[in-house]
Amino acid sequence: MSERPRLRIGFLYPDVMNLYGDRGNAVAIVRRCRARGIEAEVVPIGLGDEVRREELDLLLIGGGQDREQRRVAPDLQEKGRAIRAAVDDGMPVLAVCGGFQLFGHRYVDHTGDVLPGIGVFDMETRHPGPRADRCIGDVLVQSPFGELVGFENHGGRTYLAPGQEPLGRVVRGYGNNGEDGTEGARRGNAIGTYLHGSLLPKNPALADALILAALRRRYGDSAELPPLDDRYERLAHEAAAAVARERARRR
Ligand code: GLN
Numbered sequence: 001m002s003e004r005p006r007l008r009i010g011f012l013y014p015d016v017m018n019l020y021g022d023r024g025n026a027v028a029i030v031r032r033c034r035a036r037g038i039e040a041e042v043v044p045i046g047l048g049d050e051v052r053r054e055e056l057d058l059l060l061i062g063g064g065q066d067r068e069q070r071r072v073a074p075d076l077q078e079k080g081r082a083i084r085a086a087v088d089d090g091m092p093v094l095a096v097c098g099g100f101q102l103f104g105h106r107y108v109d110h111t112g113d114v115l116p117g118i119g120v121f122d123m124e125t126r127h128p129g130p131r132a133d134r135c136i137g138d139v140l141v142q143s144p145f146g147e148l149v150g151f152e153n154h155g156g157r158t159y160l161a162p163g164q165e166p167l168g169r170v171v172r173g174y175g176n177n178g179e180d181g182t183e184g185a186r187r188g189n190a191i192g193t194y195l196h197g198s199l200l201p202k203n204p205a206l207a208d209a210l211i212l213a214a215l216r217r218r219y220g221d222s223a224e225l226p227p228l229d230d231r232y233e234r235l236a237h238e239a240a241a242a243v244a245r246e247r248a249r250r251r
Pocket residue numbers: 019062063064065066069096097098099127153154155156157
């Protein structure tokens with residue numbers, strides 16, 4: 001009998017970059033793997049730890065305020081080459097908000113300081129300063145993974161370079177910058193987004209797309225994911241989407 005498939009999920013800076021329950025993304029992936037008989041293990045990758053891309057199947061990073069981003073940015077530079085190589089090699093990634101910003105070329109923070117990013121996505125982010133309005137609220141996005149719903153809270157405005165694909169189009173909320181209708185970014189199986197929530201528990205199609213990409217990279221293109229009973233995930237999605245529609249209507 002063949003062995004059970006096994007996935008290792010790297011979680012970058014789980015103790016520093018974990019705003020608004022972003023840790024729930026790891027929980028959702030592990031749960032959806034185990035429900036299908038796939039063994040899943042979360043590997044914390046902290047400051048000073050090496051990214052061993054051949055041992056990892058999926059990479060997560062959550063959000064953090066400017067202060068936390070300052071703490072991790074120099075260390076992330078050290079990991080940049082391995083992470084870019086992993087993305088080029090098809091590894092699925094989910095980078096949220098403060099983590100997403102550092103996956104672009106640079107983040108100019110609220111004081112005007114430049115934090116270098118690792119350039120996974122062709123984009124840059126600028127914070128217009130402490131007096132500018134923040135982009136806060138519920139977000140609905142139309143994406144190749146269907147409708148995504150989440151919560152955003154960021155001061156930085158992200159601008160994609162021409163040719164950089166967004167994750168999707170904003171239906172409600174601000175998204176990357178509140179101006180051009182884009183939300184997030186996508187390169188290969190790497191996804192960046194402003195959506196917290198946590199995102200994956202109430203967007204199971206996106207969770208499964210990441211898991212399937214990880215499985216195929218490790219075990220070959222014939223790997224499939226049997227469907228799960230998504231009743232509660234769908235209810236959570238619908239409830240959050242209804243709130244997003246209602247709040248945006250009143251704004
Ligand atoms: N510090 C960033 C900003 O405000 C990111 C915040 C976050 O991760 N929610 O733009």
